[in-house]
Amino acid sequence: MGRKGKRRRKSKPAATVSSAAPNEREPLEQETVAAEEGPKAPAVPTPRSELAPRDRPRGLFGRALGPESPYPPLGVSMARGLRPVAASPLILGVTFLYLLAVWGFFAAAGAEPPTGLLAILTALPPVPSLFDSLVLLQETSGAVASLVLVLGVTIVRALALAAIVPLVVQAVREGTVRPREALRGYFRRVLSLVGILSLEVALALLVFVLVQGFLGSQLAIFIVWLFGLQFLGMAPIVMVAEGAPSADSLRRSARAARLPGMRHFTLIIIYFFLLQIVTAAQGGAPFVATPTIPTWGFALFVSFVHVAVLGALAYRWLAVRERIPSGPAKRVPRERAGR
Amino acid sequence: MLALAPAAAAQPADDSWPTAGGDAAHTGVASGPEPPYRVAWEVETDDDDPIGAPVVVDGLVIVVTRESVMALSAGDGSEAWSVDREEGPAGAAVVLGETVAYAEGRDDGASLVAAGLADGAELWSFDLDDSASGPLAADADTVFVATSEGFVHAVDVETGDEDWTFEADGETLGAPAVADGLVYVSAARPSARAGTVYAIHAETGEEAWRFSPSGSALGFSSFAVAGDLAYVGTGDRTVRALGVEDGREVWSRVVRAPFGPRSMPAVPGDLVVGDVLGGVYRLGAADGEMAWDFRVPGSLLSGSPIVAGGFVVVGDDTGQASAIDLEEGLLVWKDVFGSARLEAPAADGDHVYLASRGGRVVALEHDPDAALLAEPSPTTLFPAKALLNFAAAAAALLVLLLLVFRVLLPAPREEAGG
Numbered sequence: 001m002g003r004k005g006k007r008r009r010k011s012k013p014a015a016t017v018s019s020a021a022p023n024e025r026e027p028l029e030q031e032t033v034a035a036e037e038g039p040k041a042p043a044v045p046t047p048r049s050e051l052a053p054r055d056r057p058r059g060l061f062g063r064a065l066g067p068e069s070p071y072p073p074l075g076v077s078m079a080r081g082l083r084p085v086a087a088s089p090l091i092l093g094v095t096f097l098y099l100l101a102v103w104g105f106f107a108a109a110g111a112e113p114p115t116g117l118l119a120i121l122t123a124l125p126p127v128p129s130l131f132d133s134l135v136l137l138q139e140t141s142g143a144v145a146s147l148v149l150v151l152g153v154t155i156v157r158a159l160a161l162a163a164i165v166p167l168v169v170q171a172v173r174e175g176t177v178r179p180r181e182a183l184r185g186y187f188r189r190v191l192s193l194v195g196i197l198s199l200e201v202a203l204a205l206l207v208f209v210l211v212q213g214f215l216g217s218q219l220a221i222f223i224v225w226l227f228g229l230q231f232l233g234m235a236p237i238v239m240v241a242e243g244a245p246s247a248d249s250l251r252r253s254a255r256a257a258r259l260p261g262m263r264h265f266t267l268i269i270i271y272f273f274l275l276q277i278v279t280a281a282q283g284g285a286p287f288v289a290t291p292t293i294p295t296w297g298f299a300l301f302v303s304f305v306h307v308a309v310l311g312a313l314a315y316r317w318l319a320v321r322e323r324i325p326s327g328p329a330k331r332v333p334r335e336r337a338g339r
Numbered sequence: 340m341l342a343l344a345p346a347a348a349a350q351p352a353d354d355s356w357p358t359a360g361g362d363a364a365h366t367g368v369a370s371g372p373e374p375p376y377r378v379a380w381e382v383e384t385d386d387d388d389p390i391g392a393p394v395v396v397d398g399l400v401i402v403v404t405r406e407s408v409m410a411l412s413a414g415d416g417s418e419a420w421s422v423d424r425e426e427g428p429a430g431a432a433v434v435l436g437e438t439v440a441y442a443e444g445r446d447d448g449a450s451l452v453a454a455g456l457a458d459g460a461e462l463w464s465f466d467l468d469d470s471a472s473g474p475l476a477a478d479a480d481t482v483f484v485a486t487s488e489g490f491v492h493a494v495d496v497e498t499g500d501e502d503w504t505f506e507a508d509g510e511t512l513g514a515p516a517v518a519d520g521l522v523y524v525s526a527a528r529p530s531a532r533a534g535t536v537y538a539i540h541a542e543t544g545e546e547a548w549r550f551s552p553s554g555s556a557l558g559f560s561s562f563a564v565a566g567d568l569a570y571v572g573t574g575d576r577t578v579r580a581l582g583v584e585d586g587r588e589v590w591s592r593v594v595r596a597p598f599g600p601r602s603m604p605a606v607p608g609d610l611v612v613g614d615v616l617g618g619v620y621r622l623g624a625a626d627g628e629m630a631w632d633f634r635v636p637g638s639l640l641s642g643s644p645i646v647a648g649g650f651v652v653v654g655d656d657t658g659q660a661s662a663i664d665l666e667e668g669l670l671v672w673k674d675v676f677g678s679a680r681l682e683a684p685a686a687d688g689d690h691v692y693l694a695s696r697g698g699r700v701v702a703l704e705h706d707p708d709a710a711l712l713a714e715p716s717p718t719t720l721f722p723a724k725a726l727l728n729f730a731a732a733a734a735a736l737l738v739l740l741l742l743v744f745r746v747l748l749p750a751p752r753e754e755a756g757g
Contacts, residue, residue: 086744089737096733107720287634289720296732
């Protein structure tokens with residue numbers, strides 16, 4: 001493992017790096033088969049003590065001044081995420097329709113269409129999990145009605161992401177999109193994504209309620225967004241790329257967030273601040289239920305940015321996937337772990 | 340008889356608006372003028388902050404600013420008189436016959452002052468326990484003032500003597516309303532997250548009934564009373580109609596946002612109420628059924644809707660004044676008067692008066708040469724238009740992105756080849 005990391009660090013200059021995508025030798029077709037037959041990662045969890053020392057999770061956010069991060073640099077990740085997404089009419093089209101679908105769900109549900117926050121409707125999970133819950137709980141009276149609506153919008157998101165994430169992963173990995181291959185196992189992915197997104201909704205609401213009491217709702221939202229993106233942001237990618245079940249996807253996403261170095265956190269914090277800027281820019285505008293062309297245009301462009309960041313995360317996951325064990329953590333005696 | 344006298348006093352003469360909300364019951368209705376409007380006159384006061392809602396009696400517009408009380412001619416805005424006022428929260432004055440009453444000062448230095456309507460000369464002063472929480476109210480011979488300490492004082496307008504004091508559970512909010520021998524006031528205990536509305540006998544100060552809604556203690560409006568029902572907005576985003584006899588809830592209607600404490604519903608037959616997100620709603624007075632809702636750009640924290648000439652007139656905290664057709668819920672007129680918050684308007688048949696926190700007083704009159712608008716509420720969704728806009732924006736962005744990333748900045752060959 002350590003050798004592989006070194007080899008990547010010695011990779012060619014940026015333009016060439018982009019042609020040497022991680023795991024390029026493993027086409028999505030193989031992954032799809034793996035998804036159907038079970039996760040491709042080792043079936044037996046790797047004990048912590050058997051991981052190379054530099055790959056062991058280090059604290060909540062890795063270790064800032066420790067060994068170099070195994071993740072590719074920010075610029076390379078963004079370039080590798082952005083280009084295939086921006087050059088694919090299919091990915092762009094599905095992403096745009098995703099925005100329309102979520103907006104339409106809010107409008108059809110009788111909740112006031114969140115036109116002022118259109119641009120974050122398609123943000124990476126789990127950002128919308130909290131947003132959906134807060135808006136729908138505010139707009140509806142009755143716990144059952146609210147839960148039904150939250151579940152409804154979660155299903156809409158799962159239907160869209162089950163198409164977008166495999167397309168993005170394939171585009172990042174292979175530089176091209178083959179929809180038939182990418183969308184194989186679509187309905188299974190929808191079910192897994194409903195599981196992931198539902199867990200994220202529950203976690204987001206729980207943390208929000210706990211934190212809101214003493215830090216206020218605004219800070220609680222910040223914390224849910226930042227921690228959620230840091231630890232759970234890769235879960236849909238893990239689910240698609242590895243064919244992992246919901247719980248394992250969340251677990252491996254959290255493990256990936258704890259790899260040494262700050263590169264993952266840097267990408268997340270930049271994206272987090274982008275969300276703040278977008279929210280401030282559009283949230284203060286006068287409310288209009290029927291979005292205008294500029295309103296849609298801004299929201300669609302930001303949706304493109306969301307999916308480009310998804311591409312960057314997918315690229316990064318493919319770069320570190322072999323370092324992240326699957327399955328639950330195995331407890332080992334302290335002496336052994338220290339060796 | 341006791342019950343009849345205040346009710347008679349609650350109906351203003353057609354050319355007067357003697358208290359915030361138009362009359363003691365806050366029904367907020369004037370015979371005119373109708374929109375569209377144009378500026379008849381405009382006055383900049385010396386104070387640029389804050390200013391209370393105007394009241395109008397006998398051709399005089401009375402405005403309370405931070406450090407003065409001014410009487411302006413309703414005809415041309417010329418100053419009839421002006422007196423100094425001890426600095427404190429500015430709330431609307433109230434006029435009873437030849438007397439104008441206003442609150443001044445803050446905290447334990449606050450007091451209630453009565454002055455002659457003709458010249459502003461002080462008649463008497465009554466010490467208050469704390470700052471007034473909002474505009475004053477009055478029936479035939481008594482001034483009612485609620486203070487931030489949670490007390491409601493009834494003071495005889497002739498002598499300045501206190502008739503009674505009522506202590507509410509918490510801090511009182513907004514302006515008391517008076518109708519049919521009862522004084523209505525809201526109070527809140529934010530620490531306990533509890534709010535209560537009270538009906539108090541105007542004659543004795545004894546509690547007639549109380550009602551404690553669930554939900555947030557913040558976000559109560561002032562009361563308006565008409566017929567057998569008293570209307571109030573409560574912190575749980577709910578407009579409630581309570582029976583005046585016993586305070587039982589007759590109906591409730593959830594709206595989008597809570598209410599400003601100085602905001603009060605208008606009752607031009609149906610109920611018109613505004614919330615802090617700028618939502619204006621017309622609700623059935625008897626059943627709370629929503630006829631329409633409209634959203635103005637700014638908050639209605641203290642900009643209550645009023646009805647003039649059959650049109651809802653409202654000023655918001657962006658400085659925009661709007662007129663909405665009472666029947667259809669369409670915006671028929673709007674104009675912007677600076678960027679400071681507008682207080683609740685007043686109307687006297689000929690003019691609508693606006694006071695802005697920037698220290699500006701504006702009189703509007705009907706403009707026979709202008710045309711009415713017919714703009715739907717921004718809250719109205721037009722699905723077909725939304726889809727067309729979406730399609731246009733998506734197509735343009737798609738073409739742009741593909742042009743940039745496939746034509747101008749194509750991927751290296753080996754990458755594109757996969």
